[in-house]
Structure formats: structure tokens, C-alpha cells
Amino acid sequence: MKIRFTLNGERLEMDVREDQRVLDLLREELGLTGTKEGCGEGECGACTIIVDGRAVNSCLMLAPELDGRDVITIEGLSKDDEPDPIQKAFVDAGAVQCGFCTPGFVMSTKALLMKNPRPSREEIYKALEGNLCRCTGYVKILEAVENLITKEG
Amino acid sequence: MDAEKEVKTITREPETFQMNYIGKPLRRVEGLEKAMGKAKYVDDLKMEGMLYAKPVFSRHAHAIVKSIDTSEAENYPGIVCIVTSKDIPGENELGEVVHDYPMLVAPGDKTRFEGDMVAIVVARTLEAAKKGAELVRVDYEVLKPVLSIDEALKDDVHVHEPSNVKHFHRVRKGDIAAGFAQSDYIFENTFEVGYQEHAYLEPQGMVAVPDIDGGITVYGSMQCPYYVQSAVARVLGFELSRVRIIQTETGGGFGGKEDVPSYIAAPAALCAYLTGKPVKLVLSREEDLRMTSKRHPIRVWLKVGVKKDGTLMAVEAKVWGDMGAHGTLSPIVLWRSNIHAAGSYRVDNVKVDVWGVYTNKVPTGAFRGFGSPQVFFAFESMMDEIASKLGVDRLEFRRKNALSPGDATVTGQILDESTGAIETLEQAEKLSDWSNLLKRVEDFNQKNRLRKKGVGIAHIHYGVSLGAMGNPLDASGAFVQIHKDGRVGVHIGGTEIGQGMKTAMAAIAAETLGQKIEMIKVYQPDTSYVPDSGPTVASRTTLFSGNAVRKACEVLRKRMVETFADFMKVEPSKVKVTNGKFSCPVGEMTFGEVAAMCDRNNVPLSETGWFASPRLSWDPGKGYGDAYLTYAFATQIVVVEVDLITGAVKVEEVYTSHDVGRAINRDAVIGQIQGGFVQGMGYALMEFIKYDEHGRMMTENFNTYIIPTIHETPRFRIGLVEKPFELGPYGAKGIGEPSLIPTPAAVANAVSHAIGKRVKRLPIIPEYLLSLITQREAEVV
Numbered sequence: 001m002k003i004r005f006t007l008n009g010e011r012l013e014m015d016v017r018e019d020q021r022v023l024d025l026l027r028e029e030l031g032l033t034g035t036k037e038g039c040g041e042g043e044c045g046a047c048t049i050i051v052d053g054r055a056v057n058s059c060l061m062l063a064p065e066l067d068g069r070d071v072i073t074i075e076g077l078s079k080d081d082e083p084d085p086i087q088k089a090f091v092d093a094g095a096v097q098c099g100f101c102t103p104g105f106v107m108s109t110k111a112l113l114m115k116n117p118r119p120s121r122e123e124i125y126k127a128l129e130g131n132l133c134r135c136t137g138y139v140k141i142l143e144a145v146e147n148l149i150t151k152e153g
Numbered sequence: 154m155d156a157e158k159e160v161k162t163i164t165r166e167p168e169t170f171q172m173n174y175i176g177k178p179l180r181r182v183e184g185l186e187k188a189m190g191k192a193k194y195v196d197d198l199k200m201e202g203m204l205y206a207k208p209v210f211s212r213h214a215h216a217i218v219k220s221i222d223t224s225e226a227e228n229y230p231g232i233v234c235i236v237t238s239k240d241i242p243g244e245n246e247l248g249e250v251v252h253d254y255p256m257l258v259a260p261g262d263k264t265r266f267e268g269d270m271v272a273i274v275v276a277r278t279l280e281a282a283k284k285g286a287e288l289v290r291v292d293y294e295v296l297k298p299v300l301s302i303d304e305a306l307k308d309d310v311h312v313h314e315p316s317n318v319k320h321f322h323r324v325r326k327g328d329i330a331a332g333f334a335q336s337d338y339i340f341e342n343t344f345e346v347g348y349q350e351h352a353y354l355e356p357q358g359m360v361a362v363p364d365i366d367g368g369i370t371v372y373g374s375m376q377c378p379y380y381v382q383s384a385v386a387r388v389l390g391f392e393l394s395r396v397r398i399i400q401t402e403t404g405g406g407f408g409g410k411e412d413v414p415s416y417i418a419a420p421a422a423l424c425a426y427l428t429g430k431p432v433k434l435v436l437s438r439e440e441d442l443r444m445t446s447k448r449h450p451i452r453v454w455l456k457v458g459v460k461k462d463g464t465l466m467a468v469e470a471k472v473w474g475d476m477g478a479h480g481t482l483s484p485i486v487l488w489r490s491n492i493h494a495a496g497s498y499r500v501d502n503v504k505v506d507v508w509g510v511y512t513n514k515v516p517t518g519a520f521r522g523f524g525s526p527q528v529f530f531a532f533e534s535m536m537d538e539i540a541s542k543l544g545v546d547r548l549e550f551r552r553k554n555a556l557s558p559g560d561a562t563v564t565g566q567i568l569d570e571s572t573g574a575i576e577t578l579e580q581a582e583k584l585s586d587w588s589n590l591l592k593r594v595e596d597f598n599q600k601n602r603l604r605k606k607g608v609g610i611a612h613i614h615y616g617v618s619l620g621a622m623g624n625p626l627d628a629s630g631a632f633v634q635i636h637k638d639g640r641v642g643v644h645i646g647g648t649e650i651g652q653g654m655k656t657a658m659a660a661i662a663a664e665t666l667g668q669k670i671e672m673i674k675v676y677q678p679d680t681s682y683v684p685d686s687g688p689t690v691a692s693r694t695t696l697f698s699g700n701a702v703r704k705a706c707e708v709l710r711k712r713m714v715e716t717f718a719d720f721m722k723v724e725p726s727k728v729k730v731t732n733g734k735f736s737c738p739v740g741e742m743t744f745g746e747v748a749a750m751c752d753r754n755n756v757p758l759s760e761t762g763w764f765a766s767p768r769l770s771w772d773p774g775k776g777y778g779d780a781y782l783t784y785a786f787a788t789q790i791v792v793v794e795v796d797l798i799t800g801a802v803k804v805e806e807v808y809t810s811h812d813v814g815r816a817i818n819r820d821a822v823i824g825q826i827q828g829g830f831v832q833g834m835g836y837a838l839m840e841f842i843k844y845d846e847h848g849r850m851m852t853e854n855f856n857t858y859i860i861p862t863i864h865e866t867p868r869f870r871i872g873l874v875e876k877p878f879e880l881g882p883y884g885a886k887g888i889g890e891p892s893l894i895p896t897p898a899a900v901a902n903a904v905s906h907a908i909g910k911r912v913k914r915l916p917i918i919p920e921y922l923l924s925l926i927t928q929r930e931a932e933v934v
């Protein structure tokens with residue numbers, strides 16, 4: 001079926017299969033491999049993208065559901081190779097180790113801060129609880145997000 | 154989780170010279186690429202004409218394959234071919250260390266766990282490959298599976314012939330009978346520890362490509378490119394020179410990508426060889442959980458004798474490790490259990506025996522700590538048990554028996570100067586404010602009836618690098634090239650798996666050459682550049698690859714200094730190089746200008762470095778001698794809160810001190826410590842693998858195999874003890890594993906302290922904890 005949606009600021013019209021996952025559409029058809037697959041079951045958050053301002057697991061969403069939506073992926077955060085402040089903050093705080101979870105965490109953080117520029121620690125926990133990281137123990141990830149808030153505040 | 158910003162450090166001597174990078178917090182060199190989604194992991198690779206492979210796994214834990222019918226699958230649209238054992242040109246054998254792991258089970262042979270492969274389906278799309286795998290019909294004769302250590306020990310059903318049980322290792326020191334005879338008290342206990350899944354976020358995978366040199370190049374997620382190279386060559390019957398392995402960015406390893414990548418690369422390479430096309434084989438999370446290695450479930454029986462004054466007199470240990478269906482790395486993993494089972498203290502009489510047993514479950518293998526967290530859980534639990542019986546402070550009891558330079562380890566190895574055991578105990582004591590902490594917890598417990606807090610402590614040592622069992626593998630190379638624009642390319646045989654290897658190597662190269670760190674490029678490892686450098690395991694990469702890089706850079710620096718000195722007409726000793734600048738009393742030049750001058754003068758600007766472990770004097774027959782090059786030490790103190798109604802445990806505070814020799818990149822060391830702790834905490838409290846009675850894994854994704862989330866992260870205070878190790882690059886020893894090793898023991902001891910009952914099993918899931926609280930010993934589930 002045909003769908004129309006906005007991807008990283010660009011309007012697209014595409015023919016998609018009804019049973020195609022958004023994750024596969026992005027990675028396989030559109031070559032946007034920054035969005036990762038860690039579990040395929042909505043448990044790890046590595047595939048997080050932003051749809052109409054909300055963080056969603058792209059492994060649980062089907063391509064037809066994108067029709068009429070506004071989608072941002074990790075590739076859409078950096079403008080002309082200039083990283084988003086969130087991406088910089090993660091690197092500065094040492095919140096990136098193997099990096100496989102990082103795009104997902106960055107997108108969940110982005111969705112949080114778009115809605116709520118000064119979240120409390122509880123709100124940060126809530127926003128990031130669906131993202132698994134096996135390397136960092138989460139300490140530096142929290143630091144990265146909190147540094148960002150204090151800097152902007 | 155108020156992360157402690159300032160990290161406490163004990164350094165043995167003042168810095169003798171100022172360093173630009175070593176010991177400083179450094180930004181990860183490949184960090185931005187990862188954060189921007191640009192870094193290429195294996196599943197991100199796509200090649201012209203690429204095909205997709207899916208394995209057909211055994212449906213049964215233990216069965217004879219009678220026949221394989223591929224006709225229906227072959228006719229499915231999109232299928233290219235179906236590969237079975239008869240298509241293997243070389244050896245049908247995968248196992249590293251133990252060779253009992255067929256790549257594809259042949260008709261007439263046995264499947265030994267549900268993750269054994271029977272066939273591989275190659276198709277033009279992933280969907281077709283999956284469908285094809287469902288359509289392959291295999292006829293089995295089902296056998297009774299062996300699913301526990303106890304069943305395996307009965308040895309009536311054999312997983313492998315002639316027996317399920319193998320005696321692997323021993324330690325013998327002093328006179329064990331005399332040691333017990335001289336003891337005032339003798340303690341005896343049995344402890345059991347379960348599986349742990351690595352749960353690296355990136356599932357395993359490979360892309361194999363027939364290359365323009367007439368060989369096969371394999372790209373993939375891995376820790377040990379040279380293992381992969383050998384396995385691919387063995388299965389294809391190729392010479393090593395026709396197999397080239399390139400590591401892609403790797404989304405976590407923790408030991409899980411030590412040998413297992415070989416078991417994925419070999420089938421992928423075979424499919425590429427047979428079809429002449431690039432082939433991608435990436436496991437789904439379920440396949441990864443079912444097929445790939447785990448931490449060994451281990452049973453430890455311990456007997457410890459002490460004097461009234463708290464002197465340890467004798468330790469006897471028996472250790473059984475569940476190897477699963479194939480031996481793989483078990484002998485070397487359990488070797489570490491052997492060396493660490495009798496604890497980290499001075500004791501003259503020691504007897505340790507270690508057995509591996511086969512079961513029809515997933516093969517167990519390497520996992521951060523390598524057979525040591527399990528035995529330390531047992532030993533450190535005993536230490537607490539003994540201290541409480543003697544009525545002495547637990548920390549004091551450990552300090553009294555702790556190792557100092559010049560002391561002998563449990564295997565009789567005399568310790569070198571870089572032995573920071575006591576320092577870690579004292580630093581952890583200070584960080585935690587030990588005596589006030591105990592009071593604070595006691596106060597809380599007096600005021601609360603249904604919630605109890607507990608304090609746990611664990612003290613460990615860790616043999617750095619591979620040790621005597623791995624001596625022949627313990628060498629690493631590097632190839633360093635300085636371009637005429639002053640940029641530096643570094644090739645090493647060790648891999649970046651998230652631990653910060655690239656940044657550490659860039660720092661060592663920058664420091665040694667006097668170049669700026671941003672001018673250093675550390676490449677993805679490629680077996681065609683650097684000779685076999687052994688595995689990236691055992692926290693050895695900083696030590697081995699780091700030394701190799703340093704050696705190559707020292708030679709290059711000397712050449713550049715001489716060229717510059719010659720040009721300036723000064724003595725080389727008058728030249729200083731730092732921060733990308735060469736200077737002498739009469740003038741200066743940039744690093745790039747000197748590189749260009751060398752290029753014009755035909756001064757060679759590439760060099761190899763090599764570092765090999767000195768020979769160790771271990772005697773396996775006697776079970777005595779020098780087991781490892783050196784040891785790292787750690788002391789960890791944790792505070793938990795237990796809900797006596799639900800059985801839930803929360804780790805609240807962590808005080809942890811690590812003897813690292815020298816921290817090359819302070820930030821990365823701290824990151825390793827935090828990450829290792831949380832992984833160890835998951836092992837202690839929540840992570841477990843469950844099988845049904847047929848040997849089918851029931852916990853095959855993150856909805857059933859639960860790992861810690863951001864909610865579980867505790868508050869940390871971290872200390873580093875830096876007593877440089879003379880053979881380490883700038884004194885470094887390694888931190889990858891010691892970060893996790895004490896954690897299960899410390900958490901278990903804290904829970905035992907909170908509930909007043911001895912935890913003897915991990916993980917401490919609520920059911921177990923509640924049965925400990927409410928029931929008598931014999932009834933505990």
C-alpha cells in the first residue's frame with residue numbers, strides 16, 4: 001500500500017508491505033541503519049524513533065501506521081554533520097561504550113526533552129526505563145541527561 | 154544514583170613526569186560516530202547480491218538425526234540452497250579448545266542441545282530464509298536429555314562418550330590434613346550458582362564475502378578475530394592466508410563473543426564459498442539466547458579451617474562446572490575457577506579439584522570473570538560466616554589474612570610490588586565510612602520491622618591475562634604507520650568491544666610519540682595486518698596490545714627525533730616532543746613537518762611492535778606454581794534493602810576500590826566499574842535461565858530473561874589504587890573483569906546480613922529469599 005509521511009523533515013511517499021515493520025523499512029529500504037534491532041519484541045529500546053513527538057519502538061510498529069505521521073530517526077538529529085547537543089552530551093559524559101544502545105537512548109532523551117525541557121530525575125527514569133544498556137550500568141547515561149538540563153537551564 | 158564526580162585515588166609514588174593523556178579522563182575516540190548512528194555494526198552492512206542465511210536448529214536437546222529432507226524447502230521461492238554436513242569441504246568441527254562441536258550434525262549423529270545446527274538455508278531475502286528453515290524436515294530419534302549437574306554425575310545417560318564427567322584441574326599446596334588438624338574451627342558448606350546470559354545488546358552475526366584474492370573475507374561482531382580465522386579455515390579446508398577477518402563495530406561482548414563468533418562465521422563462510430556470493434548470517438535475539446554460550450552454573454563445596462585468632466589454616470574446595478553440550482572453552486574457564494577457588498588470602502594448606510560435566514543444554518563459556526565470580530561467591534560467603542562465628546569484624550578479618558607484596562598466593566606464587574590488596578580494603582573502608590555505615594544500618598533495622606538493610610563485603614584477586622594455561626596465546630602485535638601529514642594509523646590485533654580499547658591505544662600512541670590524540674586513528678582489527686595476537690579477553694588488551702603499540706611508537710619516535718636533531722644540528726638528547734611539536738634550544742617544528750621531512754629523507758615511518766608474556770612456571774600435575782603474570786585486587790562494599798514481605802532486594806549504595814596498576818583512561822575505567830557492577834548485580838539478584846523438562850529454553854528474550862534497567866542502578870563511590878605494574882604499559886594491569894567479580898559475593902553477603910540467614914544460591918530471586926526467611930534449611934526451595 002501507499003503511504004505518505006515526513007521523515008527527518010523530508011516528505012516521502014512510498015509503497016510498503018502491510019506486514020513490514022517500521023524498523024525494516026528504515027534499515028532495509030531506506031538505508032537508515034542508525035536505528036538498531038536488539039530484541040525485536042519491544043523490550044530493549046535499541047530501535048527507538050520519534051513519531052509525532054513520542055518515542056516508540058520501531059520494531060513493534062507496522063509501516064502502514066506511519067501514514068500521515070512525522071518521523072524522526074537518529075540520522076535526523078544531526079544537521080550537516082553537526083551533532084545534536086544530546087549526542088555530544090552522551091559522549092562528553094562517557095555514556096557511550098559499545099554504542100549499540102546509544103541511538104535508542106538519544107532518541108528517548110530527545111522525545112523527553114522536546115516535551116519537557118526540565119524533567120525531574122523521576123521523569124528521566126520513566127523516559128529511559130524502556131531502554132536497556134548492558135555496558136554502562138546507566139550511571140553516565142543519567143549524568144549525560146542531567147548535564148544537558150543544567151547547561152540549558 | 155548520585156554518581157560520585159570525584160574519584161579517590163591512592164598512588165604509590167608521585168608522578169615522575171607530566172603526562173598529557175595517560176591517567177586523564179579522555180573522550181572516547183569513536184564516541185560521536187556511535188552516538189550519531191554512523192558506526193557500522195555487522196547487521197548494518199549490505200553488499201551487492203548479498204544472500205541471507207538462517208540455521209535450522211535441532212528441535213531436541215538430545216536426539217539422533219535419522220534423516221534430513223530438504224525437498225520442500227528447496228522449492229520455496231527465493232531459496233538459493235540448503236547446506237548440510239555433506240557440503241563441508243574441510244572438517245565438520247567448530248570447538249575452540251575442546252573439539253567436540255560439529256558445525257552441522259550429520260544423519261546418524263546426535264544433536265546434544267537445542268542449539269545444534271542441522272542445516273543452513275540460504276535465500277535471496279531474510280523472510281524466505283526463515284520460511285525455508287521451517288520447511289526443512291528432520292526425522293529424529295529422541296533420547297533422554299541430561300539436564301542438571303546431578304543427572305550428569307550419575308553418568309547413566311552419556312552426552313559424550315565415554316563419560317559426562319571430566320577432572321580438569323587441581324591445586325595442591327602444603328599438607329591439607331595437618332592444616333585442618335591445627336585448626337580450632339572447621340567450616341563446611343555447599344554453594345550453587347546458576348547461568349548468566351551476556352545480553353550484549355547487539356546479537357551475534359557475520360557477513361562472509363568471497364574476496365578478490367581468491368579467499369573469503371568475514372566481517373562481524375567479535376572479540377577474537379584469530380579464533381574466527383582458524384575456525385573458518387578449518388571448516389573450508391583453506392590455508393590461513395586465504396581467510397581474512399575484519400571486526401565490525403561490536404555491540405558488547407563480555408566474553409560472549411570470544412569463541413561463539415567462530416561458530417557463526419564458519420557457517421556463513423561456508424555458504425559464501427558454496428554460492429560465490431556475500432552471505433549475511435545474523436541471529437535473532439531468541440536464536441542468540443538459545444544457541445550462544447552462558448556463564449557456567451557451578452557447584453562449590455568448601456571446607457575451611459581457622460585458628461581462634463582468625464588465621465586461615467587450610468582450604469579444601471571441590472568445584473563442578475556445567476559445561477553444557479560441548480566442551481568449547483570450559484577447560485580454560487574452569488582453570489580460573491581452580492586458581493581462585495581457595496580465595497584471595499594467605500593460607501599454607503590448599504587442595505582444590507575441578508570437574509566439568511556435560512549436560513544437554515547450551516554450551517557454557519567465557520563471561521566476564523571467567524569462572525571466578527562463582528567461586529568467589531562461595532569463598533567470600535564463607536569468610537563472612539567465619540567472621541561472625543569468631544565474633545570479629547568482617548573487614549578486619551579479611552585485612553588480617555590479605556596478601557601483601559612478597560606473600561605467596563594459594564598456588565605458591567610470590568607476589569610482586571604491584572599488589573594493592575590491603576590498600577583496596579583500606580580504601581573501601583574509608584569510602585564507606587565502614588564503622589558508621591554498620592551503625593547506620595543497625596539503627597535502620599531497629600526502627601523497621603518489615604524492611605531490613607544489610608551490608609556486604611567481598612575481597613578478590615584476579616589473575617591478569619591468560620595465565621599459564623594460555624601461555625602460548627599470550628602475545629600481541631601492533632603495526633603503526635605515520636603518514637607524511639603527521640597522521641598516525643594504528644593497527645592492533647585486540648578488539649574494541651565497548652571497553653574503550655581504541656581510546657586507550659590512541660592515548661598510548663599519542664603519549665609515546667608526542668603527537669596529539671586527535672591525530673591518531675585506530676583501525677578496525679584486520680587479521681591481514683597484524684600477526685595472531687591472541688584473544689581480546691581476560692582484561693589483557695590494554696596490557697598486551699598496549700605494550701605492542703608502545704614499543705612500535707618508541708622506535709618511530711626515536712627515528713623522528715634523530716631526523717629532527719640532525720636537521721637542527723643538535724644532540725638528540727636536547728630534543729623534546731610533546732603535543733604535536735618537536736622542539737630543541739635552536740628551534741621547533743610541528744609533528745607533521747617532521748613526518749614530511751622523514752618522508753623526503755626516506756626514513757621509514759612504519760613499525761611493528763610485539764609483546765609476549767614471560768613464561769610462567771605452573772606445574773599442572775602438581776597443581777602448584779606461578780599461575781598468572783600478576784594479579785589485580787578489589788574490595789567491594791554494598792548496602793542492600795530487603796523487603797521481607799515481597800522478597801525484593803534493592804542495592805542502594807556501592808563502595809568499591811580497585812587496584813588497577815595504572816588507569817590509562819580514567820573515565821573508561823570508571824565506566825567499566827559501574828557497568829561491571831550492575832551486570833554482576835543482575836547475576837546476583839535477578840538473571841536466570843530456565844529450561845523445561847525437554848531441554849527447551851523458556852527464557853529466550855528480554856521479556857523473560859530480565860536484566861537491570863535504569864531503575865536498579867545504585868549510588869556509587871569509587872576508588873582506584875594505582876601501584877604500577879612494571880610490565881604494564883605505563884603500569885596498567887586491566888579492569889574489564891575485576892569490576893564484576895566481587896559483586897555477586899558482596900550482594901549475597903549483604904542480603905545474608907539483612908535477613909540473618911546464609912544465602913547459598915544465586916540468583917537470590919524473591920521465592921528463594923522468602924523460603925530462606927520463613928523455612929528451615931531442609932525446606933528451602
Ligand code: FES
Binds near residue numbers: 038
Ligand atoms: S528491537 Fe525494538 S525494542 Fe528491542
Ligand code: FES
Binds near residue numbers: 096132135354
Ligand atoms: S553502551 Fe553497550 S549497551 Fe549501552
